[in-house]
Amino acid sequence: MNDMSVLERAVSQQDIKISARKVQVYYGDKHALKDVDVDILDKTVTAFIGPSGCGKSTFLRCINRMNDTIPAARVEGEIRLDGEDVYDRRVDPVQLRAKVGMVFQKPNPFPKSIYDNVAYGPRIHGLARNRAELDEIVEKSLRGAALWNEVKDRLGEPGTGLSGGQQQRLCIARAVATSPEVLLMDEPCSALDPIATAQVEELIDELRSRFSVVIVTHSMQQAARVSQKTAFFHLGNLVEYGETDDIFTKPQDSRTEAYISGRIG
């Protein structure tokens, strides 16, 4: 299976999954994102890096229109998923979000059992024909999020009683369970220990064979490890975007260089 995905990756590398043009986001008067142009490729992991508050989460939330829920937020410009404008009036944000899954920066498990947390997406999207299939999806997703062993005996307990890191992995499992085409992950590993992080990174690598993954991370190392493309944001601007290796080894912009070498924040 792995061989195949490698092969696949090679051929589909150049498909553009998401393309953003001149995206502007305002929170009330605050201009939080300025003129962002970016093409995110299919079956690729793209990392967003940049100092805190630069607009990474904001841009992520634009892609699956989660910004719709913030009354003050206003988005301009164009974001296309498979060539279709996601802000088109005919687009149903629900269908969009089913295709573009998301893991949030703050873990937000539902006040339900662990099982129901993970089964929520498959249930609403009708991904399982019966209970057995659902069980399978839940187990697979929890395993993928490196949580299965810790919770397999307490699937019926509330997800809110887990430790911070466990909650975050639960949210990852929940997002994976719906099999989206694109997975947006906002600092998925920030609350995780190195081993869990490694497992999640492995999962991301595996997911890449099927979806496009966008990950926000503060860890340069992680970006280097998991991503093929990296975008660097600074003060609401997308400063530089390119092959991960290039960004980390030969950044074009002085700000990127400064950030990578630890000089600006």
Next chain:
Amino acid sequence: MNDMSVLERAVSQQDIKISARKVQVYYGDKHALKDVDVDILDKTVTAFIGPSGCGKSTFLRCINRMNDTIPAARVEGEIRLDGEDVYDRRVDPVQLRAKVGMVFQKPNPFPKSIYDNVAYGPRIHGLARNRAELDEIVEKSLRGAALWNEVKDRLGEPGTGLSGGQQQRLCIARAVATSPEVLLMDEPCSALDPIATAQVEELIDELRSRFSVVIVTHSMQQAARVSQKTAFFHLGNLVEYGETDDIFTKPQDSRTEAYISGRIG
């Protein structure tokens, strides 16, 4: 002043600030923390590391009795602060928490303005005689948490409108503003970019000259960078505790070694 603090550190290194003996924590039936014995020194940074769900946050919350707020949690054993049992009936948990400040794993700013978030502690403890002094404390704390530049023009805006990392730094600033004797930080840098992380680490190092700092972190590098002592938790046990250098270079316990080398999680 730096010279002085170095001097001071040398002499007071051995003062025990917090000593825990046979601490057990149960969440209902779940035995989350088993027989933890540890001495935390004054004017020292102690790092707690360990896989997710091993009980680091739980132990941290024991120290300033934040566990009192979880009805299901039950603490046994003895924790002494400056030789006084914090679970003594005569101890006022409020006074205890004023001395032992805390930054939580999930950022939880008050739904108030940024200024009021930071000023809250100083206000209730009467740390400022007048508005000017309060302004000064707020500014100093925000600077310490590397947030001042980002928010100095919007101190009146709600703290909940900040980005994840900004919220986390706001919480750090809030905790620092009350000048506690011990500062407990539960993964304070997990949502921060490297530069902000570096600034917070700098702050921690600075704080060390005045308080004792306990920090939970998943980053081995960070533990190595900021802490003098490290404790490794695993499945509710305190497996190993010692000088940070020793833990990372010559761990005594096989589990510690496995964790550090990335084999168990």
Next chain:
Amino acid sequence: MTDLPMPQNPAAAQPAQKSSLLSQDDRTRRRNAAEKRFRSYGAAAIGLALAALVVLMITIISAGSGAFRQTYLSIPVALNAEQLDPEGNRDPAEMSKVLTLRYGSVLDSALAAAVENTGIQIEGLSDREIKGLISREAAAQVRNRVLADPELVGQTIELDVLVNGRVDGYFKGRVTMASAARDANTSPEQLMLADALAERGMLVTRFNWNFVTNPDASDQRPEAAGVGVAILGSLYMMLVVLFLAVPIGVAASIYLEEFAPKNRWTDIIEVNISNLAAVPSIVFGILGLAAFINFAGLPQSAPIVGGLVLTLMTLPTIIISTRAALKAVPPSIRDAALGVGASRMQSVFHHVLPLAMPGILTGTIIGLAQALGETAPLLLIGMVAFVREFPGAPPEGLFDPASALPVQVYNWTQRADPAFIERASGAIIVLLVFLLCMNLLAIWLRRRFERRW
């Protein structure tokens, strides 16, 4: 899906599994339909509620707006000295022996003279019908004026007197010629006379402040009845309720939600409070009679007792909504406050309470609204009463007899003269205005406190 044979042209393989965003698949369409339905249920629910409100409002206002207008007749009245001051010494003490009945006859002759002077000729108009044109209140009106200024006796003064309720109703459309034909208390001739007087400008219908300021009047004088005493009584009671129920309710909720240990006792208290909400309001009246009047010796018919009873009655509403609001504040806020060394009391009063404020205010609004419109408990403590004297200023006034707005409504709807039905609707309008004033403040406050986290 990964088992598929490797496609040569990936683009060709994609459409099979990829759906366009612009076209919805079946399931999405169904879910969106469900979403639309759900949303329209919500809109329909609001629509229904608002429609009910509008219908009720229209009913009330169309029935009650008449109470705010009143017809007056202005006639010259010769104050005959022989009748009004038989002793002739203009001594008010002596003159007060003359009853209103005597003044009635003075008015009767004044009226007859006035009608004659205008030269109006109406077929079959009897003396009784001319006399019946004006309210019985008029005599009292004249008497008061004369006693206040005895020198008026012997003079002829121009007087604005209330007309009879039926005639007044005629000018407001309540009484018609057809109904008057059947009505024992008026007649088409009387109405024709009124029409003729109105043409000459002697009869005018104008805004009726007296409705808001007058006290109640007896069954024979609907045109003179007002809600003055009732407004004061309701105001006093609401003050008592506001100053007792809200602080006590909020304090009790804070204790139960934030401080009380969660054990069987608090369960009992919780059940007990929601059970108190189900106790019929009249039972609170029984309690009020037993505890405040018979045991504590507070006076009958006093707003203080009414206020206390209503306080007990509204407490559960306030406590239940406040507790729900406190419960909804996320624990992380409390943690945050405790973490910087605030005491539990401080965390509650500084953070939790302000965040729970919208819910508390909602409970207060609903509780007060309910208290303001309640009659049943007042039945037993003597506030469902005919009270003509205004209570004094608080705090002593709280102990004076008074009625209340809902009581006035209740009383008036029971009276025989149909003119009182209009008054009752008018009183309801006053009550709603009262309620609105009370709510506006709370709603404004609630808006300021509302936020999502």
Next chain:
Amino acid sequence: MPLSWALIASFMLAIAGYFVGRQRIYASAGPDIRLLHSRPVYHGASVALTTLILPLAVLAIASFMRMGGVIGASAGPVAGLVALGAAVLGLGWGVSRVGQGFQARNAVEKIVLGILILCSVIAIATTAAIVLSLLFETGHFLQLYDWKTFFFGTEWTPRFQGNSQLGVLPLLWGTLYVSLIALLVAVPIGLFAAIYMSEYASKRVRGIAKPAIEVLAGIPTIVYGLFALITVGPMLRDYFAQPMGLGNSASSVLTAGLVMGIMLIPFVSSLSDDIINAVPQSLRDGALGLGSTPSETIRQVVLPAALPGIVGAVLLAASRAIGETMIVVLGAGAAARMSLNPFEAMTTITVKIVSQLTGDNDFSSPETLVAFALGLTLFVITLGLNIVALYIVRKYREQYE
């Protein structure tokens, strides 16, 4: 009025005490007041509170003894003096406590906690008083009337001449039937309205709709009653009951239930709206992010999280329904009857409590005293319902964060 003078004097002393307390702590604190356990405000407040508490207690006890007839009116001035003395004592004690080592905040908080407890005790005391005032007369009733007929009788026909049938069952049935219909109207409408206001409506619409709906709770019930009597009742009869052959009564359970339901909408909608609004946005984001529609989010995530509060709101509405009189009298009639047909006239326990208490019956006859027994029975029944509700909430309660 010696008592109110004593009260005012105590208040003045307390205010003075506040400043004295603050003064003393500043004086004794030395250069750095930050070292104090409590802020000076708390020291001031603790003095003020200790000054107030004793005289208030004295006055409370005195007026209680006065009511109970233990002391006469002439004891007023004495009580006033004692209270004043107590205030001075409290002041002295309070001031003497002020000092570096004194934990004023804890002392103040203890007193505040005491006040909070006292307030919650009022709720209990009310219940006790209600039960007591009902119990006594119920005892009288049961001496005069056979309890078996009362509890199990299916006929309710009080007579002036005595020998009445006073069976509670038809009244109970009417109560449950009317309340059920009212809730069937109020809960769906109220809940959907709450959902729409908190999740869909713009801020402006919500800002108008919510208070507007709340007005429904403030309209005097007699207006609803007349509405039921004049408009709804005949309408139901002419367009539903008669065509369907279900009777031709203008007053019916359905009429009262419908109209009462309208009145109860704000109880459900406004309280639920607050609760739903308080569910953290992050939960909604979580569900929306998985591609659920807003309605799925609401049904599956938001509502379960808000459940305890919503149940509270529904219970409150149910309580009002059970306790309502005017609408039932005018809408459902006064006939005690057990029937399934919602187009028939029936009546409720509450209505009969009111009418037996305010009627022309002999006040010492079972026909009047039965009102107290009815009240007590209703009390016990609703108590049972509430216990069940609490149990259900406990079972399904879901805690977030």
Next chain:
Amino acid sequence: AQAREQIQISGSSTVLPYATIVAEAFGENTDYRTPVIESGGTGAGLQKFCEGVGTNTIDIANASRQIREGELAACQGNGVTEIMEVRIGYDGIVFASSANGPDFAFTPADWFNALSAKVVVDGAVADNSATNWSQVNPDLPDQEILAFVPGTKHGTREVFEEKVILAGCEESGALEVFTAELGEDAAHEACMTLRTDGRAVDIDGDYTETLARIDSSPNGIGVFGLAFYENNTDKLSVGTISGVTPSTETIASGEYPVSRPLFIYVKKAHFEQVDGLKEFVEFFVSDDLAGPDGPLAEYGLVSDPELADIQAAVADETVMQ
């Protein structure tokens, strides 16, 4: 105890309108304050009255019936011993239907046969199955039977049962049949048990409610007080009983059978303590007010033919034995 300035009155809502008229005039024409008059029913009024003596108890109880033995005993038990019973006049009870419908001329027997649960059919006791007035009495209009009778809380109900239904029972001869079949006590009870199939509708509210019900069910016939009817002659048409049209005159003369006396009960012990109490009672029964031409009669109270005796009794402060 201290004196009270304002008279406090409680009791029957039937007496209330008359009491308010008197109180208003009393307040207007004297220097005393206008009395406060609660309405809460005869029972509740008498209960408050019998609560005890003293300024925080009421002074006068309005009653639409005479005080009962048990109530008197309770009064005396609480120290309320010197009670003055003052009959203020009579209240006529009339039967009226919508003004737009046909006129009715009833006899008590018609009422009995229309509303009683059991009637006599062919000499045997049977369930009442009459649906139209014309079935009861061919002279009556062919209109559905629907009667709004006072609920069991109202004193009017008692009068209605005794003076109309029971009288009709006797008049129609049903009482004899019932007595033969059921025994005397049960026969009375059987006479006065109204049918429960929705044709006799109890009204727990007041006359306005009855009027509103006739508005919404134009077939209905309601039971009203005379005063109420006289204020609403445009909407109601009154039925005659045995050929007599109700009016203050026919009732005072005893021709019209359905009426009852109204009372006020006064605590003599309060004459000292409450300003103007005695004056008020005297004012109440004075010719100016309670006389046949006074405002009370004008409003619908049937003036007491023995008013002079009552005035004398009040002047003498005669108390009940």
